[in-house]
Amino acid sequence: MDYIDPHIHMVSRITDDYATLARMGCVAMSEPAFWAGFDRGSACGFRDYFRQLTEVEPKRAAQFGIQHFTWLCINAKEAENLSLSRDVIAMIPEFLDKPNVLGIGEIGLNKNTKNEATIFLEHLDLAAKYEQLILIHTPHLEDKYQGTRMILDMLCDDSRIDPSRVLVDHVEEHTIGEVLDRGFWAGMTLYPVTKCTPERSADMIERYAGERLLANSAGDWGPSKPTAIPDLIFELRRRGHAESLIRKVVYDNPIEFFSQSENFRFTPRESGEARLPS
Amino acid sequence: MTRNADRILDESFLEIRAKLLEVAATLDRIDRAGEDCEKLSSERIAKRQQIDEAIAICSRHESDRAEQLQRLFSRPYAADWRKTMQV
Numbered sequence: 001m002d003y004i005d006p007h008i009h010m011v012s013r014i015t016d017d018y019a020t021l022a023r024m025g026c027v028a029m030s031e032p033a034f035w036a037g038f039d040r041g042s043a044c045g046f047r048d049y050f051r052q053l054t055e056v057e058p059k060r061a062a063q064f065g066i067q068h069f070t071w072l073c074i075n076a077k078e079a080e081n082l083s084l085s086r087d088v089i090a091m092i093p094e095f096l097d098k099p100n101v102l103g104i105g106e107i108g109l110n111k112n113t114k115n116e117a118t119i120f121l122e123h124l125d126l127a128a129k130y131e132q133l134i135l136i137h138t139p140h141l142e143d144k145y146q147g148t149r150m151i152l153d154m155l156c157d158d159s160r161i162d163p164s165r166v167l168v169d170h171v172e173e174h175t176i177g178e179v180l181d182r183g184f185w186a187g188m189t190l191y192p193v194t195k196c197t198p199e200r201s202a203d204m205i206e207r208y209a210g211e212r213l214l215a216n217s218a219g220d221w222g223p224s225k226p227t228a229i230p231d232l233i234f235e236l237r238r239r240g241h242a243e244s245l246i247r248k249v250v251y252d253n254p255i256e257f258f259s260q261s262e263n264f265r266f267t268p269r270e271s272g273e274a275r276l277p278s
Numbered sequence: 279m280t281r282n283a284d285r286i287l288d289e290s291f292l293e294i295r296a297k298l299l300e301v302a303a304t305l306d307r308i309d310r311a312g313e314d315c316e317k318l319s320s321e322r323i324a325k326r327q328q329i330d331e332a333i334a335i336c337s338r339h340e341s342d343r344a345e346q347l348q349r350l351f352s353r354p355y356a357a358d359w360r361k362t363m364q365v
Contacts (some may be wrong), residue, residue: 072292112353115361121365145352150359200344206279240280 001243002269003229003250005029007106007135007169007187007216010057010068017226024230027099027269029259032071032106032135037221039078043087046074054098063221067266069258071105071135072096079119081253089122096130102261103127105135106169109147112139123153128160133261136168138175140194148175152182165232166259167214170195180212185257189218190228198232202239210249214257305329
């Protein structure tokens with residue numbers, strides 16, 4: 001089955017991963033800007049990173065027939081540095097017209113601090129001014145519930161933000177309900193230890209019928225599995241779910257959400273023509 | 279649901295058994311170390327109690343045990359966070 005990984009960090013992966021993903025049915029992916037594993041020292045470091053996301057990775061992906069899209073921001077972990085964050089946010093508009101940029105992301109909270117919230121709000125302002133889609137990172141482990149609620153508060157307090165243009169990622173059993181109830185899209189991240197397993201993700205798909213739900217591998221430089229979406233497809237098939245439901249979550253839903261960006265010019269491999277979900 | 283309860287239990291039984299054994303063996307290991315070396319520190323005792331609470335949640339016959347466990351392991355949300363943080 002062709003599928004789209006809506007959240008994967010290919011700058012941290014080797015070329016063999018692109019080859020494996022292509023062989024497993026990955027036809028497109030979106031790569032949010034994230035923490036590199038160390039704090040960058042200047043806005044110039046981010047300019048180079050944004051060039052990598054908008055120029056280098058699309059070419060690497062294209063070698064394997066995969067269409068690569070991206071999101072730009074300074075991540076929550078580095079948002080503790082307000083001055084650096086503001087320099088990076090001021091630079092982002094230079095890149096918004098690059099052909100593979102879908103919006104602002106992955107913005108959010110990490111330890112739910114005042115500085116993180118301040119920079120999150122400044123990113124929201126940027127997205128609203130430039131009419132960009134938004135991809136949200138919710139915190140890890142014990143910070144997730146509190147952080148997700150704070151993020152939803154900030155999103156809902158800004159009347160310029162349309163929930164149908166926001167994807168809230170890394171949802172789990174205790175956060176998915178509120179994200180969907182408030183009209184946002186929800187992303188489930190399939191990780192080997194933290195976040196969701198394919199089995200728990202399949203449970204959530206059964207409970208919420210796959211509506212406004214996406215699944216991703218969030219493959220990066222840490223413990224993660226870039227081929228996690230095929231694991232979810234396998235689990236859903238093992239349970240006897242219809243191919244149409246599986247396809248909705250791993251293919252149609254990402255297309256429907258991304259299609260709200262003018263830069264999402266996706267060519268499915270079946271017809272060779274641009275396809276929108278019915 | 280695409281499978282009935284009998285089938286899900288049959289398909290999951292060995293997996294659940296293995297996971298429960300891992301939990302039991304890990305708790306035994308902690309207890310043995312507590313007897314042979316040092317007792318748990320006060321901070322760790324709170325974590326250990328959290329595990330006991332989690333096991334109690336799993337024993338309940340309710341349909342949202344996964345969500346209850348997630349909340350048990352989460353920091354609380356305070357609705358007035360904006361005022362507290364002055365954001």
